[in-house]
Amino acid sequence: MTTLELLQRARAARGAMALAGTDTKNAALTAMAGALERRADAILAANALDLEAARGTISDVMLDRLALSGERIAGMARGVREVAALPDPVGEILSRAERPNGLAIERTAVPMGVIAIIYESRPNVTSDAAALALKAGSACVLRCGKEAHRSAAAIVEALKEGLTAAGLPADALGLVEDTTRASANELMTANGYVDLLIPRGGAGLIRACVEQATVPVIETGTGICHIYVDRDADQDMALDILENAKCSRPSVCNAAEVCLIHRDIAGEFLPRLKQRLTDDRAAAGKPPVELRLDSGAAEVIDGVPAGERDFDTEFLDYVMGVRLVDGVEDAMAHIAAHSTGHSESVVTENEETARKFLRGVDSAAVYWNASTRFTDGGEFGLGCEMGISTQRLHARGPMGLRELCTYKYVIRGNGQIR
């Protein structure tokens, strides 16, 4: 099927999705989860072919992202069931007003229409993204990277079975067959077919969407997250937060990439930081963090001198930029100049300093005395998420079901004219 045909079918199916009741959508999601489990062998077989083809052409980290297992498929099914359990955002009355002339005006959440998602080599995104888009009452068009295409096709087949079982049109979910750049470009310019395009992947993909798309886009994911350790920090807390934010899962967007340290405590704190993130970890058999030091920090401890781009790079690895600053204002100025607007944290016992940072830092999530790793739909209580928006329009931070909807005004009158 051509991409255009797929889009036409999704467009035609969106009316049925928009009018589907909560019970019907939940029945479909439950059936989708069951079908994933039932078809696990077929999905694993498709995944084995993907892995075989990819081996040697992509990094080990990427291969790990691509690999499925019985456990991972069970996790995908669990994710779909979790979406079924979330409240239905569609039809919620967001606000209501009765005007002096008697008009009753309701602002009501309604589905987006057709949501397209371009992603790369994580097959589990297939079911996560589809479940969220469908529960939000939209039709869903997926376009995955060529490495994961066989896996994604097997997953989509299972999910369509669930849609059909609940009496919803299988066309409400589609996987683009063409995995060349042409199909991505086609989605980016499919005005009249795609109501919202969400790129989930690396910085290159997201930049391409922002620059080339003529359909509405929500940017997700790139996170150059900062942790500022203030002069008045509880240093033990700062070390815990830094190790967690950097090391608990370095490949994700809410991992910290840069540590800013108040110059007045550098002499005391930097050796402790090096000990904690490098020496202690190496001794415990954990991957040590490579610290890339600005000139000030390099006067205090040994480490790799930071290169020109090291404060503008999402390492997604056991690497961290370290820079000394003159105080909270200087930290905020560095963040304003280098952050991607994802998540930043201040560690301080000084309430005034914290207030300044929380008010003045312009990122999707700003933290006081906590790890940036909490920027996540589940951790925020939104349930599952479609990604973390780093743009300002429509949705910022974790995007849950409500962020995948739009609204309309419904006005009831009895002959009012103006």
Next chain:
Amino acid sequence: MTTLELLQRARAARGAMALAGTDTKNAALTAMAGALERRADAILAANALDLEAARGTISDVMLDRLALSGERIAGMARGVREVAALPDPVGEILSRAERPNGLAIERTAVPMGVIAIIYESRPNVTSDAAALALKAGSACVLRCGKEAHRSAAAIVEALKEGLTAAGLPADALGLVEDTTRASANELMTANGYVDLLIPRGGAGLIRACVEQATVPVIETGTGICHIYVDRDADQDMALDILENAKCSRPSVCNAAEVCLIHRDIAGEFLPRLKQRLTDDRAAAGKPPVELRLDSGAAEVIDGVPAGERDFDTEFLDYVMGVRLVDGVEDAMAHIAAHSTGHSESVVTENEETARKFLRGVDSAAVYWNASTRFTDGGEFGLGCEMGISTQRLHARGPMGLRELCTYKYVIRGNGQIR
């Protein structure tokens, strides 16, 4: 000053705007209103030059939009004072959650940053748009059509006086000097400088922004609005609503352009419609409406046969397309195929029919037994408005102060790690 310099200055001023308190912003707005009134003579003199240059090159309707008067300037000042009186959207806690791990998460409204507005020949948009953007805590960059440039420059000078009087940076408001297409293109691609671009004007301008902009855009304004007169309509009410929606101000986007009529009542209703919109108005010395009839309607009354494009045209004039339909589903199908997603109304006494229409029609505002002319920030109780969004992302329908803001998550912890 070049457009880039203007943008750089706006960018530098946005921090001061974002941190400005409500009282400071309101003091600035009040001073802006006073300066408009005090400088009325200078503004009228600039406007006279604009009018002189434009005469003969643009239509009378456009000349009327361009023309200012003492009364219109007083209206502009009143508009700015009304914005001062509106609640400040910045800092509002939109939602709050305390998580089981003790994290306190607040979703807080924050300014957009730099809002750019491209408009055409209405000088009053200058003060309306600036007041809203500034009250919403953003810096504001304006780019008006060349016909209105002298008027806009005089208005901006007055408004800057108000900013300065309240201790806010005059650079928070800028008028692009270049009125060629180049400056519009520059704003559309000013990534890193413009956080939101709002085109206010004709369909051509809006299409250009949607197709060419790489910065976030909110489409406004194009309204091909429909009124469906059902078999079960109160026909007197339908006539009142139709005359109001078509004739009370035909040049605005919430005016109705198309009337859909249930086939079963065409024989009775069409002659009454013709009488009311054409003959009665002519007899009363009011501009009669030219009805453009589909083949079904043309069998019942005399009128101009509808051309191929007449059901896809925003006439903005005393012209209305008339088409017979087989019922509410047929009306909804026509609307889905031809509407711009602005405002549509059903006139019926049948609750079931109304419910179907309100649920199934996918436009920013859907009405039951009321005129489409109510789609307006003031009428909806939002106060003044920046325009009517016809897109689905971020804001839909009238955009008030809240729709000009974004939000961020502010999270307070005591050392939480994940």
